[in-house]
Amino acid sequence: MRATGGAMGEKSKYQGVWDILVVDHNLVDREVVRRSLALSKMETRFREASDLDQARRALHADPASCVLVDLSLPDGEGLELISEFPTLPFIVYSGRDDEPTTRRARDAGAYDYLIKGGLAQDSIERAIRYAMERKAHQSVLHRLANEDRLASLGRLAASAAHEISTPIAYVSANLSVLSDSNRQVETLLRELGELKDPRVDALIASHPVTRRLGETHRLIDDSNDGLAHITSLVGQMRSFARQPDAKEPPTTIDLNAVVNGACRLTGHAVSVRARVERTLAPRLPRVVGRSGELTQVVANLLMNAAQAVELTVPRKRIWVQTRVREGAVELVVDDEGPGFSEKAKLRAFDPFFTTKPSGEGTGLGLAIAGDIVEGHGGSIHVEDRPGGGARIQVVLPAAAQRVSGVMRKLPTPEEDGHLKLLLIEDDELLREALSRVLRPHEVLATTAEEALEAIDRGREFDAIFCDLMMPHVDGQAVYRYLEEHHPHLLGRMVLMSGGAVDDRMRSFVRTIDNPMVRKPANRATLLEAARRASRRPQRLA
Template sequence: MSEDMQALLARLMEAEALKQGVIDAALDAVITADRDCRVTGWNAAAERIFGHRRDEIMGKPIGDTIVPPHHRAGHEAGLARYHRTGCPHVLGQRLEMEAMRADGSLFPCELSIHEVKAAGKLFFTAWLRDLTPMHEAQAELARQRERLHQSEKMSALGSLLAGVAHELNNPLAVVVAQTTMLEAMATEPAVRERAQRIHAAAARCGRIVKTFLAMVRQQAPRRTAVEVNATLRGALELAGYGLKSAGIAVEQALDPLLGTIEADPDQLGQVAVNLVVNAQAALSDRPEPRILRIETWREANGIGFALEDNGPGVPDDLREKIFEPYVTTKPLGAGTGLGLAVCRNILGAHGGTIALEPGALGGARFVVRLPLGHAKPEDTQPGAAAPLEKHRVLVVDDEPEVGSALAELLGLHGIESELVNDIPAAMARLDAQRFDAVFCDLRMPGGGGGQLYRHATMAQPHLRGRFAFVTGDTVAGPSAIAALDPDRPPPILEKPFTPQDVAEVLQKVREDGA
């Protein structure tokens, strides 16, 4: 062989090595095939992506190796059409499709195929990119966007509920306090009974408001011994008229040996009522028979109960979202989509779960599981709080009726109260008169209760520990109050307040003041 031929061969070998090095260094799979689509080139990235070693796949048909079975007929038809007509359908285009790895798993890929002619022969070169990381990143981004969206919705819900609660709790505080006084002062049994009914209804309204607020602020439930069977019967009794008028037959399979668990009775009752009302709404337009089945059972570490109906059930596209806020199966205007979100958050705070499971009646079956906890006897009702030493308290509230109601309840405990309705007047009284304690509304014009707290503890230092805030804003209120004095947070009296609530705060004020 002449020197020129040797030099040419060396250059060709060098060029081939350089080309192969570039192809092997590519991040994407580079695959070369002959006119029958049998593999003639397979770079390192192709080995990594597909799991086939180069020496194992060389000469094998692409259709039998990396093309998924359900695409192979189309692949063969397209290749035959190209050989017959010479008209390319996919050559030179960037396509997104599925490919198959050596273990049979499928993955998304981006593919670009080009025709190459060399030495009178036809070859195909494919550049293939694994889109799995990009799809996973997009899915994670979508999940984060959805979580952010849910967080924003919950934040908006919290702001809305805080405003609604503040507006509702003021008149509810008046109703609860005045019915308490009427009940205590009434001489006629009929009047006393009416006062008790009004008081019970207003107190229930207050508990419902607090339950919604608890959902937003994720507060710990107040635990006591609760009979779940009795709670479910109470929910059925509460919704009894609606169930009867809708022609719904209720089947009960309650375990008589279920016993008690440690839970918040009001919150657990709210869960039961929500589930019963949801079932009633789902069955309202269904032909008879309309059936609601409730059952309870013991589990290894807790109890379970289920509410099941023979209604339309939950659509498949909503089964994963049904517990999110604002998601509802009811017609526009017939529901807020908050009930199941409330249930999930209440049960989560109790260490429990709620799930939508297959049932035997053909409709929706909601299953609740709760741990037993360490059931404690219900707190006893406190009597009158130990009186403050000098019995003189300043009550500050820009709602005169709320302030008057609080002053009257304090009077039941032997406390002499002075009522003012704005911050400047309160500051003036603190500058002129010594008080043994202050009960002040948090949200008021003129700087609010926070401004008065700072003034009061400077003007009369002994009031630190004897300054109680009264508020209906139990979402942002507690953190704002705690920020005023992190080392010694002032006690809080939540609206609407009962005599028991007032007694408890009085006792705390007395202990803190000591």
């Protein structure tokens, strides 16, 4: 196979140069096509192959914009290429001028069928332009279908995250109460032991409660670890749904923790195809950003690497490394796949560009990763891995100042005295669980309608926790009611969200300065939010 440059004529309305591969065993026929392209007004790069084997190798190394293929070749039929490369536009040409052959070529997926005896410059140019325009049209339809599918997936993921967050919240709250009860029992037993009564000591030593206390602590700790893992997965579902928290500011993040979280998220899907080996730098400087978005970057890189490697026994390997660089941190993902062609390297981060077979990739994984990395002030690029395969390297600026030393101790809500709290939540189980968590403070946990009735009757609260997404009366409706009728309470409002926030609600959240608590939230988070809300200045009517 050899390649030559095409003539430079009128600039194509498509980006770049049209890369035309002509597959024909007849040198004269290939030359006819080459000369026709040279005389055309199209900007082309001409390549040629004399049989199927050469064509396959050429297309695997560098896919063409359009392929002209002879029907009859020394090692098979040209139609075989169409089924092997279904995403490429093919024009079949042959010396056979009959309807059955033409129909068979078109049924196989050919965009056009030309007769060799009547080949002319204008007919070749017209066929190529038609094929490219048809391909462009199909690409637009495919992109729209992908966008619709991804939007539906995003809505589903956000809804699932919201539905999961509510039961997680009340299970977590109940475990917190159980843990407090355990500690109270331990305190009671310790105080009884201080009485120095032999009968009491004997009873404590022999009672099953004494023997089970340690085990109960371990059970609660294990349950909390499980909930933390589920909570992490829910957060990652939100990030994949492209619904970042509108109130979430960038924070300093441990990139090693992000890598570990992404490995857990993609564990099953990746482990089917490859073994992931992690080498994480100790004492890695932190970076500034949003952990959900960076988790998505790492997860996309892992999935891209897993899809690139062949299924083999033993499985291929993927290496994930973090490194320290001057003023920055580096993430490197290597794989044992075929690597990137030179063309793929140039377009790797283009939206919808993919080298995977139809149905195996949207072409958005690396594009999304690139956008997120650039949004974090970093860079991302692809290269060949020494020894074969692909390497993707991400560089992120290190945080300007690492948080060190002892944080200033803030007064606890208990130190601030007894709080009167209003909890507006549509889920009854969560209301009950959070009420138990917030004891001994005074808590009214109820629905939005009953909460507003209590406020109308003159009841005052130090803080108002309100779920954002509720049926009938939601968080925005509660805010607007307070804004109109009780504006002095607006500063006391703390929003709560499980993640399923639609465009209307996101727009609302951006326009206000009230804090938001992400479900599930622990006791310390809730009471700290309540303390801050109780100290915010009241708004004048």
